[in-house]
Amino acid sequence: MGTVDYAVEMRDITKRFPGVIASNHVNLAVRSGSIHALLGENGAGKSTLMNILTGLLRPDSGEICVRGERVALRSPASAIGLGIGMVHQHFRLVQTFTVAENITLGMSRPRFALDMAPIEREVAKFSSEYGLAVNPRAKIWQLSVGEQQRVEIIKMLYRGVDVLIMDEPTAVLTPQEVRELFETLRRMTADGKTIIFITHKLDEVMEISDRVTVLRAGQDVFSCDTGETTSRELASKMVGREIGQAPERPPAAIGGPVLEVRGLTAIGDRRTTVLDGIDLDVRAGEIHGIAGVAGNGQRELAEVITGLRRASSGFVRICGADMTNHTPRSIIEAGVSHIPEDRLGVGLAPNLNITDNAIMKRYRCGEMGRGPIVDAARARTWTDGLVERFNVKTPNLRTAVRLLSGGNSQRLLLARETSMEHRLVVAVHPTRGLDIGATEAVHSILLRERESGVGTLLISEDLEELIALCDRISVICEGRIMGTVDRDQLNLEEIGMMMAGVAAEAKGDGHLEAGA
Amino acid sequence: MDTLRLVLEKREAASPFYRFLSPLLAIVMALVLGAVFLAASGFSPLKVYYYMWWGAFSDWYGISETLVTSIPIMLCALGVALAAKMLLWNVGAEGQFHMGAFAAAWVALSMPSAPAWQVLPLMVLAGMAAGAVWALLPAVPRAYLGVNEIITTLLLNYVAIYWVEYLVHGPWRDPVSLNFPLSAPFSSAARLPSLFGTRIHLGLVFALVAAGLIRLVLGRSKWGYEVTVIGENPRAARYAGMNIERNIVLTMCLAGALAGLGGMAEVSAIAGRMTRQLSPGYGYSAIIVAWLGKLDPWAVALVSVLFGGLLVGGYSAQVIGVSAASVNMLQGLMLFCVLATEALGRYRVRVVHAVRASGEEAGIDG
Numbered sequence: 099m100g101t102v103d104y105a106v107e108m109r110d111i112t113k114r115f116p117g118v119i120a121s122n123h124v125n126l127a128v129r130s131g132s133i134h135a136l137l138g139e140n141g142a143g144k145s146t147l148m149n150i151l152t153g154l155l156r157p158d159s160g161e162i163c164v165r166g167e168r169v170a171l172r173s174p175a176s177a178i179g180l181g182i183g184m185v186h187q188h189f190r191l192v193q194t195f196t197v198a199e200n201i202t203l204g205m206s207r208p209r210f211a212l213d214m215a216p217i218e219r220e221v222a223k224f225s226s227e228y229g230l231a232v233n234p235r236a237k238i239w240q241l242s243v244g245e246q247q248r249v250e251i252i253k254m255l256y257r258g259v260d261v262l263i264m265d266e267p268t269a270v271l272t273p274q275e276v277r278e279l280f281e282t283l284r285r286m287t288a289d290g291k292t293i294i295f296i297t298h299k300l301d302e303v304m305e306i307s308d309r310v311t312v313l314r315a316g317q318d319v320f321s322c323d324t325g326e327t328t329s330r331e332l333a334s335k336m337v338g339r340e341i342g343q344a345p346e347r348p349p350a351a352i353g354g355p356v357l358e359v360r361g362l363t364a365i366g367d368r369r370t371t372v373l374d375g376i377d378l379d380v381r382a383g384e385i386h387g388i389a390g391v392a393g394n395g396q397r398e399l400a401e402v403i404t405g406l407r408r409a410s411s412g413f414v415r416i417c418g419a420d421m422t423n424h425t426p427r428s429i430i431e432a433g434v435s436h437i438p439e440d441r442l443g444v445g446l447a448p449n450l451n452i453t454d455n456a457i458m459k460r461y462r463c464g465e466m467g468r469g470p471i472v473d474a475a476r477a478r479t480w481t482d483g484l485v486e487r488f489n490v491k492t493p494n495l496r497t498a499v500r501l502l503s504g505g506n507s508q509r510l511l512l513a514r515e516t517s518m519e520h521r522l523v524v525a526v527h528p529t530r531g532l533d534i535g536a537t538e539a540v541h542s543i544l545l546r547e548r549e550s551g552v553g554t555l556l557i558s559e560d561l562e563e564l565i566a567l568c569d570r571i572s573v574i575c576e577g578r579i580m581g582t583v584d585r586d587q588l589n590l591e592e593i594g595m596m597m598a599g600v601a602a603e604a605k606g607d608g609h610l611e612a613g614a
Numbered sequence: 615m616d617t618l619r620l621v622l623e624k625r626e627a628a629s630p631f632y633r634f635l636s637p638l639l640a641i642v643m644a645l646v647l648g649a650v651f652l653a654a655s656g657f658s659p660l661k662v663y664y665y666m667w668w669g670a671f672s673d674w675y676g677i678s679e680t681l682v683t684s685i686p687i688m689l690c691a692l693g694v695a696l697a698a699k700m701l702l703w704n705v706g707a708e709g710q711f712h713m714g715a716f717a718a719a720w721v722a723l724s725m726p727s728a729p730a731w732q733v734l735p736l737m738v739l740a741g742m743a744a745g746a747v748w749a750l751l752p753a754v755p756r757a758y759l760g761v762n763e764i765i766t767t768l769l770l771n772y773v774a775i776y777w778v779e780y781l782v783h784g785p786w787r788d789p790v791s792l793n794f795p796l797s798a799p800f801s802s803a804a805r806l807p808s809l810f811g812t813r814i815h816l817g818l819v820f821a822l823v824a825a826g827l828i829r830l831v832l833g834r835s836k837w838g839y840e841v842t843v844i845g846e847n848p849r850a851a852r853y854a855g856m857n858i859e860r861n862i863v864l865t866m867c868l869a870g871a872l873a874g875l876g877g878m879a880e881v882s883a884i885a886g887r888m889t890r891q892l893s894p895g896y897g898y899s900a901i902i903v904a905w906l907g908k909l910d911p912w913a914v915a916l917v918s919v920l921f922g923g924l925l926v927g928g929y930s931a932q933v934i935g936v937s938a939a940s941v942n943m944l945q946g947l948m949l950f951c952v953l954a955t956e957a958l959g960r961y962r963v964r965v966v967h968a969v970r971a972s973g974e975e976a977g978i979d980g
Contacts, residue, residue, distance in 0.1 A: 426852060426854075430854075443850075447846040447850045449847075450843065461836055471834055472839055
């Protein structure tokens with residue numbers, strides 16, 4: 099034991115999954131009584147590392163010491179036995195149970211007779227001690243998201259946890275709730291507890307943490323006391339990559355706007371504001387990229403534009419016509435193609451065959467058969483042409499789409515979407531989960547679209563993809579556009595700052611032109 | 615500590631052979647389980663099954679009665695199957711059947727002297743319309759507010775059944791019926807013609823034509839294509855611009871119209887007047903039939919005949935003292951077995967040796 103008192107030390111942790119190294123010789127040392135921020139993009143290895151620390155995953159190699167003693171973590175229960183607990187981003191609470199019932203759930207202490215009174219007393223004690231106001235008799239479904247998070251924290255305290263891992267705790271909170279959470283965390287550390295705070299938001303790191311570790315691509319690339327660094331430095335460490343020279347391609351023949359979005363707001367599935375006054379343009383012949391960490395409103399933006407989610411205010415204009423809150427069908431007919439994030443869940447019907455999937459947006463029109471009848475022969479001929487042209491590898495057209503590889507089903511989806519009459523493509527994470535070959539195929543299709551004068555809104559988490567393809571990149575964070583950068587003025591550090599919630603500095607060129 | 619555990623694993627794809635086999639397997643399983651109950655209540659199962667078979671299928675009379683009984687089941691089951699194609703649980707065929715019978719009877723009773731070519735088409739239309747309206751009531755809240763249709767369709771059954779009871783006990787009771795809850799008899803023009811000199815009636819033709827039409831429409835038409843896509847993946851259907859709400863309402867109305875037509879045929883051809891005992895639960899049997907037939911119209915028609923035989927055979931078995939409830943029990947067992955074989959079609963059971971380190975507790979949360 100040295101002079102510094104570490105609550106948790108993880109040394110040389112490696113964890114491989116098929117095809118990827120999620121943790122690559124990672125070291126992490128967390129001082130007792132401190133708030134330690136773990137910063138990184140999606141897929142940087144934050145969750146893997148924390149799942150190892152909470153006993154959900156076992157490392158392939160490396161060692162873990164808790165309060166200076168080497169331990170083996172076999173299960174979440176053994177982690178909790180050592181005082182390590184986690185508050186997940188998606189809460190694990192039974193909606194119809196009370197707060198107190200949820201807190202004792204899974205514990206063996208009251209063996210048979212459940213007397214809630216002492217539990218409620220204890221909950222009240224934690225509540226007042228740490229500012230975690232919650233009524234122990236309330237049912238979970240009656241509580242706001244912020245209150246549910248407090249229940250999760252109390253659950254961990256009740257189990258005697260003194261190292262608390264919070265996984266992106268502010269993602270679901272209102273600004274007021276964030277204040278209260280930070281106050282709670284400060285009180286807890288003052289009481290000697292240790293917090294590991296997973297986030298990708300720089301301002302939160304700067305505000306709340308004592309020390310910060312940056313993870314990138316499975317490695318710990320940077321660690322220092324928060325007071326000795328700046329958010330600019332952290333942003334560059336987080337994004338990390340040098341900007342490669344953007345690949346050469348013919349200059350875009352940019353035309354008039356095909357998509358104009360102004361002041362767009364929308365409510366998400368959790369009934370919070372997910373889009374908060376979005377202004378955005380896509381012009382004919384350009385690819386306009388939307389960068390950002392997942393869950394900042396990207397999916398919802400695409401849904402509102404394509405009519406799958408209601409806008410609560412603002413408007414969406416397509417080729418000059420107001421299409422705000424029109425039906426998906428009339429938006430399709432206005433010339434909008436959509437490559438959704440969840441290709442098998444939304445874009446395709448996996449149990450149906452290739453032909454049925456290929457005609458999904460085309461069966462209504464006359465060329466697929468007159469009147470109420472689908473002309474099966476024409477549908478097959480049409481599908482045959484698509485499969486041929488887009489190189490979809492399949493035994494035959496009767497094959498169910500779920501049996502296709504990810505790359506082939508995405509090719510089929512793109513084939514369908516780019517073969518219809520369209521002026522705008524809304525593509526959401528179009529290459530996620532695809533191998534290199536399929537990714538290149540998708541990229542070349544998108545570039546071909548650009549050359550043919552179609553406007554593309556490309557939503558992606560992959561910065562390299564955006565840099566390779568886009569004419570402009572806007573950054574979205576918490577449902578707001580933080581800024582827009584032209585292709586020839588790309589500055590990764592600035593994009594990293596905006597992704598982490600720091601607004602762009604005023605910079606004439608890159609910004610959205612006012613009006614249309 | 616070494617323990618054996620049974621694990622359910624999801625299959626990649628149900629084998630086509632099993633898909634075909636599973637309804638047969640379900641029937642055999644139900645008969646075997648039913649035999650246990652019959653034996654326990656002191657009957658020889660083989661003898662009972664023999665009597666049932668003999669009553670339902672051994673002679674022309676038995677077969678014709680089996681077909682007669684299968685007609686209302688078939689029409690109701692086609693409706694249930696059509697709704698189920700869109701992931702809607704229409705448990706309300708019984709109520710739609712009763713409302714169809716009510717509306718047809720109303721037409722027949724208010725036009726006692728009209729000729730058949732006037733009154734019968736009107737009865738068909740009224741029966742289908744009433745069934746459709748009865749299905750519309752739960753369909754609209756389901757489509758636009760997400761109100762669970764299983765509960766609403768089920769509860770509306772009781773409303774329909776008691777409505778008919780009220781009519782035959784009250785306003786519609788025939789003064790010469792000696793206080794029996796019966797309406798006045800229909801004119802002979804309002805009776806659906808029978809076929810082959812038996813009680814088999816034109817309703818069988820309606821049902822078979824309906825099966826053929828449904829097959830054709832689902833397989834070939836743009837609307838049928840929408841139903842298929844919505845049933846397979848509603849999110850994809852919405853994304854592709856299909857109007858799911860309207861299709862829910864439309865499908866439910868068609869399902870109700872089919873059951874209503876069943877009610878019309880039954881009251882017109884078989885009863886000839888409104889009574890309170892039109893159906894021994896045809897609309898509920900229809901749910902089992904629809905799933906045994908895997909929602910395929912022709913298979914549903916075939917299974918309906920089997921179920922007609924089950925009911926008719928049940929009456930024969932009463933000759934040797936088996937209670938009528940045994941047939942209901944067999945039906946119930948079949949539903950259980952259908953659900954069980956469905957599950958086995960999608961999952962496979964595997965025995966695993968689980969080695970659990972001692973002294974380690976299972977995780978509290980995943």
